[in-house]
Amino acid sequence: MEADRPHEREALLGLLWPDLPEDAARNNLRQTLLTLREALGDRTAQPPFVLASRATIQLNPHSDYWLDVAAFTGLLAESRGHRHASAAGCSACARRLQRALELYRGPFLSEFFLPDSEAFEEWALLRREQLHRQMLDALAQLVAHYERRGAYATALEYAHRQLAADPWREESHRDVMRLQMLSGQRGAALAQFERCRQLLAETLGVEPDAETEGLYQGIRRALDEGAPELHRLSLPTARRHNLPAQPTPFVGREAELEAIGRLLDDEGCRLLTLVGPGGIGKTRLGLQAATERVDTFADGVCFVALAGLPSADLLVSEIAAALGVELGTSADPRATLLGHLRERELLLVLDNFEHLVAGADLLAEIVRAAPDVTLLVTSRERLLLHGEWVYAVEGLPVPDGAGLRGAALEELAANDAVQLFVQSARRARADFALSAENAANVVRICQLVAGMPLAIELAANWSRALTCAEIAQEIERGSAFLATSMARDGPERHRSLQAVFDHSWRMLSGEEQRVMRQLAVFRGGFRRDAAQDVAGAALPVLASLVDRSLLRHTLGGRYELHELVRQYAAQQLSRAGEEERALQRHAAYFGALAEAADPQLVGPEQQLWLARLDQEHDNLRAALRWALEGRAVPLALTTGAALRRFWAIRGAFVEGRAWLERALARASGRDVPPEARLQALNAAGTLARLQGDLARGQELLEECLALSRASGARYWSATALNGLGLVARRRGDPDRAAALYEESLALAREIGDERSIVNALSNLAGVVNAQGDHARAAELYEESLAFSRRAGDQLGIAADLNNLANAIFDLGDYPRAQALYEESLALYRSGGDEYGASLALYNLGDLAHRQGQLERARAHLGEALTIAHTLHNHLDRAEYLEKLASLAAAERLPELAARLWGAVERERSALGAARPPQQAAEHAAEVEAARAQAGEAAFAAAWAAGESMAIEQAVAEALQYCAPRA
Numbered sequence: 001m002e003a004d005r006p007h008e009r010e011a012l013l014g015l016l017w018p019d020l021p022e023d024a025a026r027n028n029l030r031q032t033l034l035t036l037r038e039a040l041g042d043r044t045a046q047p048p049f050v051l052a053s054r055a056t057i058q059l060n061p062h063s064d065y066w067l068d069v070a071a072f073t074g075l076l077a078e079s080r081g082h083r084h085a086s087a088a089g090c091s092a093c094a095r096r097l098q099r100a101l102e103l104y105r106g107p108f109l110s111e112f113f114l115p116d117s118e119a120f121e122e123w124a125l126l127r128r129e130q131l132h133r134q135m136l137d138a139l140a141q142l143v144a145h146y147e148r149r150g151a152y153a154t155a156l157e158y159a160h161r162q163l164a165a166d167p168w169r170e171e172s173h174r175d176v177m178r179l180q181m182l183s184g185q186r187g188a189a190l191a192q193f194e195r196c197r198q199l200l201a202e203t204l205g206v207e208p209d210a211e212t213e214g215l216y217q218g219i220r221r222a223l224d225e226g227a228p229e230l231h232r233l234s235l236p237t238a239r240r241h242n243l244p245a246q247p248t249p250f251v252g253r254e255a256e257l258e259a260i261g262r263l264l265d266d267e268g269c270r271l272l273t274l275v276g277p278g279g280i281g282k283t284r285l286g287l288q289a290a291t292e293r294v295d296t297f298a299d300g301v302c303f304v305a306l307a308g309l310p311s312a313d314l315l316v317s318e319i320a321a322a323l324g325v326e327l328g329t330s331a332d333p334r335a336t337l338l339g340h341l342r343e344r345e346l347l348l349v350l351d352n353f354e355h356l357v358a359g360a361d362l363l364a365e366i367v368r369a370a371p372d373v374t375l376l377v378t379s380r381e382r383l384l385l386h387g388e389w390v391y392a393v394e395g396l397p398v399p400d401g402a403g404l405r406g407a408a409l410e411e412l413a414a415n416d417a418v419q420l421f422v423q424s425a426r427r428a429r430a431d432f433a434l435s436a437e438n439a440a441n442v443v444r445i446c447q448l449v450a451g452m453p454l455a456i457e458l459a460a461n462w463s464r465a466l467t468c469a470e471i472a473q474e475i476e477r478g479s480a481f482l483a484t485s486m487a488r489d490g491p492e493r494h495r496s497l498q499a500v501f502d503h504s505w506r507m508l509s510g511e512e513q514r515v516m517r518q519l520a521v522f523r524g525g526f527r528r529d530a531a532q533d534v535a536g537a538a539l540p541v542l543a544s545l546v547d548r549s550l551l552r553h554t555l556g557g558r559y560e561l562h563e564l565v566r567q568y569a570a571q572q573l574s575r576a577g578e579e580e581r582a583l584q585r586h587a588a589y590f591g592a593l594a595e596a597a598d599p600q601l602v603g604p605e606q607q608l609w610l611a612r613l614d615q616e617h618d619n620l621r622a623a624l625r626w627a628l629e630g631r632a633v634p635l636a637l638t639t640g641a642a643l644r645r646f647w648a649i650r651g652a653f654v655e656g657r658a659w660l661e662r663a664l665a666r667a668s669g670r671d672v673p674p675e676a677r678l679q680a681l682n683a684a685g686t687l688a689r690l691q692g693d694l695a696r697g698q699e700l701l702e703e704c705l706a707l708s709r710a711s712g713a714r715y716w717s718a719t720a721l722n723g724l725g726l727v728a729r730r731r732g733d734p735d736r737a738a739a740l741y742e743e744s745l746a747l748a749r750e751i752g753d754e755r756s757i758v759n760a761l762s763n764l765a766g767v768v769n770a771q772g773d774h775a776r777a778a779e780l781y782e783e784s785l786a787f788s789r790r791a792g793d794q795l796g797i798a799a800d801l802n803n804l805a806n807a808i809f810d811l812g813d814y815p816r817a818q819a820l821y822e823e824s825l826a827l828y829r830s831g832g833d834e835y836g837a838s839l840a841l842y843n844l845g846d847l848a849h850r851q852g853q854l855e856r857a858r859a860h861l862g863e864a865l866t867i868a869h870t871l872h873n874h875l876d877r878a879e880y881l882e883k884l885a886s887l888a889a890a891e892r893l894p895e896l897a898a899r900l901w902g903a904v905e906r907e908r909s910a911l912g913a914a915r916p917p918q919q920a921a922e923h924a925a926e927v928e929a930a931r932a933q934a935g936e937a938a939f940a941a942a943w944a945a946g947e948s949m950a951i952e953q954a955v956a957e958a959l960q961y962c963a964p965r966a
Contacts, residue, residue, distance in 0.1 A: 252416025276393030279454030308618030312359025395451025524618030862962025902946025
């Protein structure tokens with residue numbers, strides 16, 4: 001033990017023989033050392049086990065020995081240092097923890113005592129407790145690991161070991177209860193609660209806490225309701241996948257799945273492309289293969305649907321959005337995405353890549369930069385990348401004609417293509433069954449379409465009106481060639497698929513055909529109200545199209561079209577001469593949606609509207625693309641401007657700026673209403689400023705100011721001046737910023753626009769406060785607050801209270817500042833504004849820190865960090881982590897502080913967000929003080945560890961530090 005350093009002989013004398021005279025103690029030490037060396041054979045050992053000098057003694061760390069405690073703590077340290085997104089999701093760390101627990105056979109030195117040495121007994125007790133807690137933590141990680149994988153029996157074994165080691169640990173009782181319920185041991189779960197309640201009452205005189213009671217009541221409710229979804233009782237865990245739910249069972253393809261599985265398990269296969277023609281089933285096969293490997297990868301599976309993506313330029317932002325990575329203000333979004341993936345062990349599924357092959361170099365970069373990420377791509381053509389592995393997807397196997405006559409009905413029913421036909425036909429006609437009378441024609445249908453799943457499903461749907469013989473005849477009569485992107489398929493398959501489409505079309509009523517044509521303008525699915533407004537689709541017509549397998553109704557309530565069906569319907573739309581009017585209605589609908597959503601993104605329904613815009617992103621892109629083709633440039637300007645806040649919240653600065661810049665370029669030289677141009681200039685300038693492109697931001701806002709002055713649009717002049725003030729302050733020119741805010745404020749007062757007055761007052765007060773005039777800043781904030789109160793703007797009041805509290809804080813009136821922060825927090829929470837709540841919580845934490853109330857500071861800052869992390873607010877997350885690092889340094893935890901600072905530096909670099917100049921000196925002083933506490937080597941190692949850890953790990957470590965302490 002403690003072989004990492006030499007121990008002073010004087011210290012050992014006091015530790016082992018505190019009551020003996022010094023000479024007697026020294027004699028004991030010499031005799032003990034001699035006996036130890038003889039027992040170890042130290043005289044002949046090379047290198048020796050014991051290093052002894054006149055002043056010190058040390059166990060040689062380089063000698064040939066093995067110590068169970070050292071091995072135990074070493075394995076735990078390896079697990080903590082392993083680069084993974086989640087300890088619970090890492091199989092390698094689970095194996096380390098299992099090996100460590102095999103070494104833990106009971107309390108440390110449980111049968112060795114030195115009753116005469118209080119110091120030794122205290123040391124042994126502390127070490128015993130430390131190792132005991134490490135053992136419990138390892139058990140808890142293994143419980144989470146196996147529960148996450150659905151291995152409830154194994155998880156339960158470890159949970160019971162936790163209880164045996166610490167019967168009073170309520171968290172362990174909850175683990176056992178939950179796992180028993182998930183394992184189907186419902187009575188045992190309830191009995192476990194009773195044991196927990198009785199134990200706590202008899203030994204500690206307390207009742208189970210609220211979380212344990214809540215779990216118990218949840219189990220009771222689940223039993224009373226007969227709820228089958230017992231997984232809802234699980235603790236929140238990291239999302240393992242985002243694979244879309246499928247409305248029908250997967251059929252067949254066992255051989256293909258096995259082959260794909262072998263390839264995905266091959267360490268050399270990092271990029272696997274499933275190649276095949278449209279309609280052959282690549283997407284469904286890829287989804288099934290990915291589903292079977294959710295637990296193979298520590299970070300699970302991420303699915304990215306690309307069919308509706310208009311350009312390879314948007315690949316980075318689309319993949320980042322699917323991963324939940326906000327690119328924020330990053331100057332290099334590509335590098336930010338690669339940096340995120342570098343820390344992941346993940347299967348990344350990219351679906352429908354064929355129209356984006358020009359951007360395939362990104363995939364090659366991912367393979368090089370992220371060694372634990374595997375790519376599974378579906379495409380109608382190869383990507384032609386070095387290192388690409390290709391698996392050709394063909395039609396489902398079909399019985400051949402030669403063996404058909406002698407095949408038993410059971411044998412035919414087991415065929416993949418036949419199974420799919422029968423399953424699909426039963427959805428159209430519940431009493432359909434494979435029989436001796438129809439089997440030959442079912443096989444013939446499958447042969448005619450070469451086992452193509454999409455064609456089989458569509459043809460099977462005709463069974464509601466036709467016999468199988470008639471279906472086969474209709475397909476055989478088809479001869480037209482489908483002139484779509486399927487042209488790379490063989491002509492025989494095209495003729496068959498064309499016949500399927502044509503006959504499905506003829507079976508529709510005139511109204512169903514009209515609606516189906518109009519629906520072709522949607523991209524990425526649509527809601528019922530959108531179908532009504534754009535295509536005039538009544539609910540019975542939509543239901544009929546779903547019944548005919550031409551539409552899919554998802555579990556989320558949206559409607560979707562298979563891409564090939566959409567292409568066919570789009571051809572019919574063009575032939576009917578209705579395309580332009582349908583696209584115009586589509587663009588108008590989604591332009592109106594964007595404008596309706598914009599003000600809601602700062603209100604209590606923010607999350608609902610963000611989710612709605614996320615769902616409709618492909619439709620919004622399609623609307624912008626159509627408008628930019630010269631048909632409705634003003635609509636492109638206003639729609640892009642309305643999406644500014646959405647793009648900013650989602651960190652999609654690159655995409656948002658690109659659309660707005662294109663719209664402004666198209667508007668140049670055209671007769672465009674000044675209002676539309678002003679909206680777009682302000683939006684583009686704002687996004688440029690937020691991304692850190694201050695030069696372009698200033699240029700656009702100055703153009704907005706000039707146009708507003710020329711056209712007499714004083715509201716936009718006030719808005720542009722305010723934006724230019726923000727640019728000036730970001731550039732470190734507070735005097736110019738104050739002058740611009742003053743001018744904006746004066747103009748806003750002239751026109752009586754209270755929102756502009758509030759914005760200018762708040763921003764001016766911020767500059768004045770930063771310049772040290774806290775009293776005047778408080779006056780300006782008070783005036784802004786009065787406007788917000790008159791307007792009844794709850795969230796505006798909350799923001800003004802928070803800002804006013806900042807000035808009062810700086811004036812040193814801590815009790816009043818705290819009261820204002822708490823009032824602001826209450827208003828943010830009642831208004832449903834989580835982002836605003838995080839700001840107030842951060843300020844409360846900062847105030848508590850200033851007052852030396854460290855426990856309260858940790859609690860507030862931990863809650864603020866949790867919100868920022870949940871909202872993917874990267875910049876605030878970095879600032880909150882930095883504040884917690886300062887708090888840890890103040891509590892003399894310099895290595896924790898260094899790890900958090902290292903993680904923050906990396907995050908700031910990825911975001912392109914430098915530390916504000918006014919904070920730089922204070923930060924540098926804190927870092928140097930912590931470096932002196934830890935020592936140069938330890939501090940540098942901790943900082944490097946922080947820079948290399950995933951940001952999720954840094955958040956987890958910070959939140960553990962914030963947790964309440966016994």
